[in-house]
Amino acid sequence: MIFFKKSDIYRRAEKGDKSAILEILKKGERKKAKKLLEKHLDNPDLRKVLFDLCVEDEYYMQALELLSEYGSDLGTTRQRAVVYEKTGNYKEAVQELLKIGDFDSLYKAGLLLDSLGEKEKALEILKRALNLASPTEKENVEEVIHRIKLDLGLIKESKESLLEKFRKGLKKTKEKVEFGVVFRGRKIDEELFEEMEELFVKADMGVKTAVNLVEDLRKLAIRKNLKTSEELKKFTKIKVKELLSDCEAQLKVGERSPSVIVFLGVNGSGKTTTIGKLAYRFVKEEKKTLLIAADTFRAAAIEQLEVWARRSGADIVKKSEGSDPAAVVYEGIEKALKENYSIVLVDTAGRLHTKEPLIKELRKVKKVIQKLIPEEPSEVLLVLDATVGQNSIQQAKVFREALEVTGIVITKLDGSAKGGSVVAICRELKIPVKLIGVGEGVEDLQSFKKEEYVEALFD
Ligand SMILES: Nc1nc2c(ncn2[C@@H]2O[C@H](COP(=O)(O)OP(=O)(O)OP(=O)(O)O)[C@@H](O)[C@H]2O)c(=O)[nH]1
Numbered sequence: 001m002i003f004f005k006k007s008d009i010y011r012r013a014e015k016g017d018k019s020a021i022l023e024i025l026k027k028g029e030r031k032k033a034k035k036l037l038e039k040h041l042d043n044p045d046l047r048k049v050l051f052d053l054c055v056e057d058e059y060y061m062q063a064l065e066l067l068s069e070y071g072s073d074l075g076t077t078r079q080r081a082v083v084y085e086k087t088g089n090y091k092e093a094v095q096e097l098l099k100i101g102d103f104d105s106l107y108k109a110g111l112l113l114d115s116l117g118e119k120e121k122a123l124e125i126l127k128r129a130l131n132l133a134s135p136t137e138k139e140n141v142e143e144v145i146h147r148i149k150l151d152l153g154l155i156k157e158s159k160e161s162l163l164e165k166f167r168k169g170l171k172k173t174k175e176k177v178e179f180g181v182v183f184r185g186r187k188i189d190e191e192l193f194e195e196m197e198e199l200f201v202k203a204d205m206g207v208k209t210a211v212n213l214v215e216d217l218r219k220l221a222i223r224k225n226l227k228t229s230e231e232l233k234k235f236t237k238i239k240v241k242e243l244l245s246d247c248e249a250q251l252k253v254g255e256r257s258p259s260v261i262v263f264l265g266v267n268g269s270g271k272t273t274t275i276g277k278l279a280y281r282f283v284k285e286e287k288k289t290l291l292i293a294a295d296t297f298r299a300a301a302i303e304q305l306e307v308w309a310r311r312s313g314a315d316i317v318k319k320s321e322g323s324d325p326a327a328v329v330y331e332g333i334e335k336a337l338k339e340n341y342s343i344v345l346v347d348t349a350g351r352l353h354t355k356e357p358l359i360k361e362l363r364k365v366k367k368v369i370q371k372l373i374p375e376e377p378s379e380v381l382l383v384l385d386a387t388v389g390q391n392s393i394q395q396a397k398v399f400r401e402a403l404e405v406t407g408i409v410i411t412k413l414d415g416s417a418k419g420g421s422v423v424a425i426c427r428e429l430k431i432p433v434k435l436i437g438v439g440e441g442v443e444d445l446q447s448f449k450k451e452e453y454v455e456a457l458f459d
Pocket residue numbers: 265266267268269270271272273274295301304349350351383411412413414415436437438439440444
């Protein structure tokens with residue numbers, strides 16, 4: 001390496017000596033170097049150095065001027081793409097991004113084309129990006145593709161936000177229990193507290209929970225010297241969220257392959273439908289999914305699961321009506337291991353002729369799974385019907401005796417005026433609510449989020 005004396009370097013740099021200018025750059029005197037470079041625009045080599053510097057230091061307008069003045073051999077394709085994008089020249093940016101052709105570039109090109117209104121072209125490019133996407137990136141790309149397809153009128157179904165789904169789900173409860181009204185423009189007095197208590201009970205939160213909740217709020221209103229019902233509403237939401245603090249948890253799947261989920265619940269609670277919706281979700285995520293029809297109680301149950309398998313694109317293992325559920329499960333798990341399935345969903349019967357054999361049967365199902373994969377099932381989900389509300393707690397206890405339940409699914413929240421029972425159920429059973437069903441369609445299954453639930457309930 002050549003070292004110059006300080007004065008020497010600047011003298012040489014002034015004259016356009018590239019190594020001297022680079023030395024100044026290296027010393028961190030970037031503005032000085034930039035000024036020097038600008039004096040030697042006629043030198044193609046120095047122009048390139050200046051262009052790099054402009055991109056690195058985010059002088060994008062100047063970089064753009066250099067490009068239009070001196071042609072597009074300046075910089076790398078990636079640098080040019082950045083300059084065009086940052087200066088709002090999206091068409092040119094897209095051209096450069098397409099030359100790069102990796103996932104990030106194609107994805108960005110798709111987004112830019114979308115914002116330019118060239119939706120068909122955007123769709124084509126995003127589909128190419130999707131082929132290169134990692135599993136975590138896939139979801140984002142799919143979401144954009146979905147939206148563009150909607151824009152183009154290629155698909156109709158409207159994708160509601162989670163909050164909208166919750167709102168829709170809790171519509172009946174809200175119609176019956178007008179939380180919004182009670183909190184509107186009222187002064188805080190005993191009458192208000194009594195009404196609140198009544199509404200919490202009406203929403204099926206449970207008498208004990210309702211009484212305690214209102215008692216807490218009464219004290220809080222005094223302590224904080226609350227004046228308006230709007231203020232009280234804010235604290236009510238906080239308190240209900242606190243009540244639900246242990247009630248929210250993610251579905252535990254994907255740690256092992258296959259991950260097995262067993263579904264329990266009385267007949268009609270929504271097991272098969274929930275399995276169908278979940279299968280749809282997993283297949284969409286490109287997880288190889290197998291359904292096991294261990295509800296052999298009646299032929300129609302097996303057929304129903306077959307319909308869901310077809311609808312979702314999952315595979316199914318079944319035997320004839322009346323066969324031993326544990327034997328079907330054994331066959332299914334063997335197949336899942338042999339053929340590398342990622343997800344296995346096991347549908348079980350909601351009833352047998354008496355209670356005792358059902359519990360025995362369910363224990364046998366778990367044993368069979370563990371014989372083949374000792375650390376499975378990943379989840380044992382108990383499916384409860386929201387229209388039954390708190391009364392389902394008693395049933396739940398029976399199932400909990402049979403197997404260790406890891407999560408609750410509350411279905412038919414859309415058809416129930418007992419939306420508050422989510423609070424009672426989770427608190428009483430001390431098991432988190434992992435999923436909620438808000439309709440009969442394939443997409444009407446949501447993760448339970450206490451934040452959204454409370455907002456939807458009180459707004
Ligand atoms: N509105 C609404 N209906 C639902 C929901 N989930 C399930 N259902 C309906 O509830 C009924 C019973 O659901 P299934 O999935 O068959 O219940 P199951 O637990 O498998 O019942 P068995 O097989 O008899 O033990 C069906 O008509 C479903 O369409 C939901 O979230 N919302």
